[in-house]
Amino acid sequence: MAEEKSSDFSRRKFFNVVGGSSLLTFTGGLGIASAKFFYPGVLYEPQSTFNAGKPEEYQAPGEGEEVIVDERWKKKQRVWIIRTKTGIYGLVAVCPHLGCTPNWFPGETVFKCPCHGSVFNPDGEVVAGPSPEPFYRPMISLAPDGSMIFTTGLLGIRRPNLQTVKKHADVFWHEDEQEIITKPPFFLPVQA
Amino acid sequence: MEENKDKSRLQNLIDSIVKAVMENPVYKSIFRTGYPDTLLKRMSVMRTSIVMHILPTKVGVHGLKLRYTWCMGGITFFLFLILTLTGVLLMFYYIPEENRAYNDMKDLRFMVPFGMILRNMHRWAAHAMVLTVMLHMMRVFYTGSYKAPRQFNWVVGVLLLLFTLLLSFTGYLLPWDQLGFWAVTVGTNMASATPFFGYEGPFHELLGVQVDNDIRFAIIGGTRIGANALVRAYVWHCVGLPLIATGFMAFHFWRIRKDGFSGPL
Numbered sequence: 001m002a003e004e005k006s007s008d009f010s011r012r013k014f015f016n017v018v019g020g021s022s023l024l025t026f027t028g029g030l031g032i033a034s035a036k037f038f039y040p041g042v043l044y045e046p047q048s049t050f051n052a053g054k055p056e057e058y059q060a061p062g063e064g065e066e067v068i069v070d071e072r073w074k075k076k077q078r079v080w081i082i083r084t085k086t087g088i089y090g091l092v093a094v095c096p097h098l099g100c101t102p103n104w105f106p107g108e109t110v111f112k113c114p115c116h117g118s119v120f121n122p123d124g125e126v127v128a129g130p131s132p133e134p135f136y137r138p139m140i141s142l143a144p145d146g147s148m149i150f151t152t153g154l155l156g157i158r159r160p161n162l163q164t165v166k167k168h169a170d171v172f173w174h175e176d177e178q179e180i181i182t183k184p185p186f187f188l189p190v191q192a
Numbered sequence: 193m194e195e196n197k198d199k200s201r202l203q204n205l206i207d208s209i210v211k212a213v214m215e216n217p218v219y220k221s222i223f224r225t226g227y228p229d230t231l232l233k234r235m236s237v238m239r240t241s242i243v244m245h246i247l248p249t250k251v252g253v254h255g256l257k258l259r260y261t262w263c264m265g266g267i268t269f270f271l272f273l274i275l276t277l278t279g280v281l282l283m284f285y286y287i288p289e290e291n292r293a294y295n296d297m298k299d300l301r302f303m304v305p306f307g308m309i310l311r312n313m314h315r316w317a318a319h320a321m322v323l324t325v326m327l328h329m330m331r332v333f334y335t336g337s338y339k340a341p342r343q344f345n346w347v348v349g350v351l352l353l354l355f356t357l358l359l360s361f362t363g364y365l366l367p368w369d370q371l372g373f374w375a376v377t378v379g380t381n382m383a384s385a386t387p388f389f390g391y392e393g394p395f396h397e398l399l400g401v402q403v404d405n406d407i408r409f410a411i412i413g414g415t416r417i418g419a420n421a422l423v424r425a426y427v428w429h430c431v432g433l434p435l436i437a438t439g440f441m442a443f444h445f446w447r448i449r450k451d452g453f454s455g456p457l
Binding site: 035038039040043044045098099100115 | 374377378381382404405409410413414415416418419420
C-alpha cells in the first residue's frame, strides 16, 4: 500500500486526464464545427458588380438643378446613380442605421428612410435622424466600350473608412481625404 | 321472484364485465392506483400519470386561487400547445422559398379549407403568448414568488421569455411580406453592432470580422435578408427554438413541482 501511495500519478488519475481531455477535444471540435456550419462557402446573392451603361445615358441637371438622382438600378442593385453638373457617382441604397431602403424625394432633394426617419442629402451625408454614417459609395470603373462598371463589394465602400474614427475625434474630414469623393474611382468626371 | 332473478342475472353480467375490464392488464397499467379515496392514493394518481405528473402531488388551496395565480403560466403553456398544433398544420402548406412563401401564406388564408382560422389561431395565439408570458412574469414578481428557493426557476423563466420573443421574431419573417421583411432586416442588423463579432461593432477589426463572416451572417446566412435567411428563420422557428423551449419548460415545471406553489403559508 505504501508503495502505491508513493506514486503521484495513479492509474485513476491518468485515465481521468486522458478521458477528460478527449471529451474536451471532442466537444470543443463539435462546437467549432457547429459554428462553422452556419457560414456557407457560397452565396447566391445578386452580383456586387454591374454594368450601368454609358455616362451619356444619365441626364445632366438642367437650369436651377444641382443633381439628378437616377433610380433605375435601385430595385435590382440597390444603387442610386447621381449625375451632377461635373460628373457621376453612386450611393448604396442601404440606410447605414439598420439597413432599410430609403426613398428619394426630388422636390425636397433629400433621401428619407421609412424605418426610423433618417434624412440624407444628395451627397449621402446625414442631415437628420439616427443614422450614424453617410451612405456607402460604390467604386466606378470604365469598361473598354466606355460603359460604367459599379462595384459595391462587401456592401460597398463607405466614404473614407476612417471616417468613423475621425468623427469620434471631432475631426470629420482631413483635407486630403475630402478629395476622395471628388475623384476616381468613387467619382467619374463627365464633361458637361 | 322473476324480476329479482333477472336483475341478478343482469347484475352478474355487469359484474363480470367490470371484473374483466378492471383486471385487464391494459386497464391496470392506465389506472394504477384504484379509486383515489385516500390522500396517499390521490398523490399516487398524480405521480403515476404522465399527464398529471407535471403538477405537484399536493397543492394548497391558496395555489388554486385564480386571484393569486391568474393561471397565467397555465394559459401560456396552453397557448404553446395551440401554437405547436396549428404550426404543424401550417407546415403542410407553407414552403419557405422566396417565390412561394408569400403566396403560400395567401393560399392558406383564402384557398385552404379552414386555413383562415388556422393561420389566425397561430397568429393571435402567438401575440397572446407574448402578453401572457409578461403577465405571468408580473404576477410572479408582485407575489414575490421569485424569491428563494425559487430564484433559479425565475432565471429559467427569463430564458423562456427570451425564447418566446425569439420564436415571435423568427415567425415574423415567414409570411415574407414587407412588414416582416424590413422588421427582420432591422432586427438582424442590430446583431452587426455586437462587440468583436459584429462587422459594425467595436473591436471587430481585431478578429478580422467583416460583413461576410460576422455574427449577423451566421444568423441570416448571407449579407442581406434573402432565401437563406428565410430557411433559417423557418428551421429555427419550427424545430430549433421549440425544442430548446420545450426543454426549458420541462425544467420550469419540474422545478415548480419540487418547490411547491408559493403563497400564503
